[in-house]
Amino acid sequence: MKVALLQHTPEPELTIALAARLCYSQVGIDALKEKLSGADIKNFLDKIMSLGHQSVLEHASFTFGIEGISRVTSHQLVRHRVASYSQQSQRYVSHKEQFAVVTPPSIADNPEFVERFQAQVAALHAAYAELVNAGVPAEDARYLLPNATETKIIVTMNGRELLHFFTVRCCERAQWEIRAMAIEMLKLVRPLAPTVFGKAGPGCLAGPCPEGPFCCGKMAEVREFFKGV
Numbered sequence: 043m044k045v046a047l048l049q050h051t052p053e054p055e056l057t058i059a060l061a062a063r064l065c066y067s068q069v070g071i072d073a074l075k076e077k078l079s080g081a082d083i084k085n086f087l088d089k090i091m092s093l094g095h096q097s098v099l100e101h102a103s104f105t106f107g108i109e110g111i112s113r114v115t116s117h118q119l120v121r122h123r124v125a126s127y128s129q130q131s132q133r134y135v136s137h138k139e140q141f142a143v144v145t146p147p148s149i150a151d152n153p154e155f156v157e158r159f160q161a162q163v164a165a166l167h168a169a170y171a172e173l174v175n176a177g178v179p180a181e182d183a184r185y186l187l188p189n190a191t192e193t194k195i196i197v198t199m200n201g202r203e204l205l206h207f208f209t210v211r212c213c214e215r216a217q218w219e220i221r222a223m224a225i226e227m228l229k230l231v232r233p234l235a236p237t238v239f240g241k242a243g244p245g246c247l248a249g250p251c252p253e254g255p256f257c258c259g260k261m262a263e264v265r266e267f268f269k270g271v
Contacts, residue, residue: 043219044109045226047234048196054102054235058201059083061098062090087237099201099238104231106197108223112144114189115219124203129195132187136180140167143190144219163188204231205242212268213244214258228271243268 051057056078063074063086078086090098111119120127143163149155166186173183199207204227210216211224232239245252246261247268258264 043111043223043226044107045223045230046107047104047227047230048107049105050231050234051102051104054104054201055083055087055237057101058098058235058238059086061101062086062095065098084237091238096202096205099205100203102201102235102238103198104201104204104234106199106227106230107194108197109194110142110144110192111195111223112189112219113187113191113193114144115217115223116193116195117189118217118220119195119197119223122199122203122207124200126198127195130193132184132191133181136174136183137167137170137187137191138174140164141170141187142192143188144192145190147218163190201235201238205239208239208242209245212242213246213253214260214264215253215256225271232271243271 056075059078059082060071060074063078064071090096116129120129140163145156145159149159166188170183170186173186174180208224208228211220212228213221216224228239228242232242241247244264246257247265251257251261
């Protein structure tokens with residue numbers, strides 16, 4: 043898996059602070075910008091975050107390039123509807139060489155399972171290639187491709203949606219692959235907006251576990267882990 047931050051709003055916390063300050067000020071935007079120092083931005087953002095005034099976070103956006111994830115994970119990712127996605131097409135990009143796949147750790151750790159998994163992948167690719175070579179359009183042959191098939195996707199989310207995404211997908215109960223991806227995304231945006239994302243992560247970082255009876259039971263370890271992200 044490779045996760046890169048391709049683009050983002052310049053000075054995202056300044057943009058957010060300006061938007062928030064504007065709501066409560068009679069002066070113009072230029073005057074507001076001149077008055078905001080680094081300390082002012084942090085203090086003001088701390089205040090609006092504590093009050094839950096998160097609509098202003100939507101003025102900052104972050105665009106990620108993600109490679110080497112499975113279709114399992116991309117299908118979960120696009121359920122976050124307040125975002126923009128551009129994904130490698132299986133209709134227009136055919137797999138003349140054997141398609142790459144993501145192997146879950148529970149399979150990769152067992153030699154017998156790995157052998158069976160790889161054999162099935164090879165058989166599927168052979169059938170796929172046979173259909174394409176016989177003239178079947180790639181858009182139809184792709185029906186054979188498994189969920190394990192690797193894909194590439196570009197994702198743009200605003201700051202507010204990212205916070206929600208981290209709350210849901212950094213949780214221990216999230217599926218392992220999308221959780222790993224979410225943690226990598228968090229590592230990339232936290233240095234750019236440390237006040238906004240400094241406490242980002244699963245819901246148990248800020249209070250009791252929101253999973254209730256389905257709690258993983260590892261809150262102490264989870265909180266310690268995200269201190270270092």
